[in-house]
Amino acid sequence: MKPEHWERIQALFHRALSLPEADRVGLLTSTDEEPEVLSEVNMMISEDARPAELFNSGLGQLANAILHGGVEQQKFHPYRLVKLLGEGGMGVVYLAEHEETGTQAAVKVLRDSWISPARRERFQREQDSLAGLIHPHIARLYEAHVAPDETPWFAMEYVDGLSITRHCRHHHLDTLSRLSLFHSLCEAVEHAHQHQLIHRDLKPSNVMVSTDGVVKLLDFGIAKQIDLSQPGSIDAQRWMTRSHAAPEQLLGEPTGVFTDIYALGLILYELLTDRLPFDPTRRVPEAAPPALPGAEGELFQICLTAMHRQPEERFSSVSRLLEALHQCRHRTSRAAGA
Numbered sequence: 001m002k003p004e005h006w007e008r009i010q011a012l013f014h015r016a017l018s019l020p021e022a023d024r025v026g027l028l029t030s031t032d033e034e035p036e037v038l039s040e041v042n043m044m045i046s047e048d049a050r051p052a053e054l055f056n057s058g059l060g061q062l063a064n065a066i067l068h069g070g071v072e073q074q075k076f077h078p079y080r081l082v083k084l085l086g087e088g089g090m091g092v093v094y095l096a097e098h099e100e101t102g103t104q105a106a107v108k109v110l111r112d113s114w115i116s117p118a119r120r121e122r123f124q125r126e127q128d129s130l131a132g133l134i135h136p137h138i139a140r141l142y143e144a145h146v147a148p149d150e151t152p153w154f155a156m157e158y159v160d161g162l163s164i165t166r167h168c169r170h171h172h173l174d175t176l177s178r179l180s181l182f183h184s185l186c187e188a189v190e191h192a193h194q195h196q197l198i199h200r201d202l203k204p205s206n207v208m209v210s211t212d213g214v215v216k217l218l219d220f221g222i223a224k225q226i227d228l229s230q231p232g233s234i235d236a237q238r239w240m241t242r243s244h245a246a247p248e249q250l251l252g253e254p255t256g257v258f259t260d261i262y263a264l265g266l267i268l269y270e271l272l273t274d275r276l277p278f279d280p281t282r283r284v285p286e287a288a289p290p291a292l293p294g295a296e297g298e299l300f301q302i303c304l305t306a307m308h309r310q311p312e313e314r315f316s317s318v319s320r321l322l323e324a325l326h327q328c329r330h331r332t333s334r335a336a337g338a
Contacts, residue, residue, distance in 0.1 A: 008033060013041050040251065075147035079107050079155055095158060105142055105155040127154050130220055132195055137188035139208075139216045159208040159216045165270055167209035175296070178271045179325065184215035185267070189260055190318035192220075200255055202263035203244040204270060243276060247309050257318075258311035264321060265306025265314070272296055277307070298328045 012033060016024045024045065028038060079096040085106060086093045096107040130141035144154035162170060164185065168178050185207055192199055199206075199220060206219045246262035248255055269277045269289060277289030289307070291300055302324050308314045315321040 008037055009040050009044075012037065013044050016041065016045055043252070075149065075151065076107055076109075076145075076153060076155075079105060081107060096155065104158045104160075106139075106158040107153060107155050109151060109153040124152065127152075130154075130156060133192060133197070133220075135188055135191040137184045137215045137217055138191065139218050157216070159210050159218070161208050161210040161216075163204040164207040164209050164215065164267070165204040165274070168271060169274060175272065175299075176329075179329065181209060181215055182264075182268055182271055183322065183325070185217065186264060186318050186322050188215065188217040189264065190322075192217075193257055193260070193318060198255060198257060199260050199263075200249070201241055201244075202260055202267065203241050204267060207267070243278075246311075248311060256311070257316075258314050261306050261314045261318065261321060262308075262311075264318070265303045268299070268306065269303045272299055272303070277303075298331070299325075302328065 012028075012031065016027055019027060028041065031038070033041075076096065078099045080099055081094040081096050083095050084092060085095050092109050094107045094109070096105050097103070098105065127141065127144045130139075131144075134140070139157040139159055142155040142157065144152075146152050161167065164181055167173075168181070173181075189199060189202065197220070199217070201219060206217065208216045208218060210216060242250070244263055244266055246255070246259045247253075248259060266277060289303070291297070302321070305324070306314055306321055315324065
């Protein structure tokens with residue numbers, strides 16, 4: 001995709017959405033835009049019209065039924081479910097206690113696994129991903145099982161704390177402290193990359209900070225092996241978080257290390273400004289985010305590089321991103337001491 005096409009794609013896409021559905025075909029057939037632009041706009045209109053996922057409905061009722069059904073609880077032995085922690089398209093996550101040791105864990109349960117073999121495969125892939133990642137800043141997998149009714153579930157480290165952005169706001173952390181937490185996150189992502197795994201869904205809600213200040217990266221649900229990276233599948237496009245998705249994810253193009261680099265740049269921007277750089281409902285990539293004020297200008301340039309719309313223009317690795325941050329902090333310290 002040529003960079004100069006982005007603005008025309010955005011303009012035509014939003015113009016089409018402003019019209020009644022019956023009038024959109026006339027607009028797109030009468031325009032003299034290039035076929036490449038029209039193809040992208042049509043794809044985005046189709047994606048925008050996609051109905052809500054079947055699996056997003058009824059999860060609250062499912063969670064309550066399991067929590068209050070004694071027989072159902074036995075499916076997750078040796079863990080006793082305590083309360084619902086969260087729910088989403090894939091299933092539900094509970095706070096649980098080990099019946100013998102009392103150790104707390106997060107138990108993730110796949111809902112309606114019989115409906116789609118692809119869902120079971122992706123759930124299994126998340127287990128495999130977690131099993132191979134042993135790092136102080138990645139939540140650990142404890143064990144994985146299949147219940148008697150063939151419902152897949154696994155237990156992993158429970159992180160009692162807040163998302164990284166909420167933690168920073170709640171404790172009124174200064175820039176240096178926020179960068180320290182970001183450094184820990186980068187170390188976790190780099191560890192995953194060293195194990196040939198890209199996360200593809202990096203966002204503040206998947207980065208927790210425990211009550212004692214330790215960063216923990218969660219949720220490898222749409223992670224993918226680097227050497228298997230191909231153009232994004234419909235499944236991956238459905239499950240990604242649009243507000244934190246890289247341009248290539250929004251367009252269903254190939255993903256890679258550069259996709260996680262983009263998300264890290266976006267999270268860094270959030271940590272520095274307490275706001276998103278873009279409209280969270282965006283359907284297509286946008287122009288550069290608003291600049292950071294004053295002394296944070298150099299940090300803003302790091303964000304811009306990480307979030308470049310063209311993957312080849314971003315940092316080539318997490319270590320390169322960390323190196324740029326280190327040099328920035330070093331220059332800032334020297335200037336402060338001068």
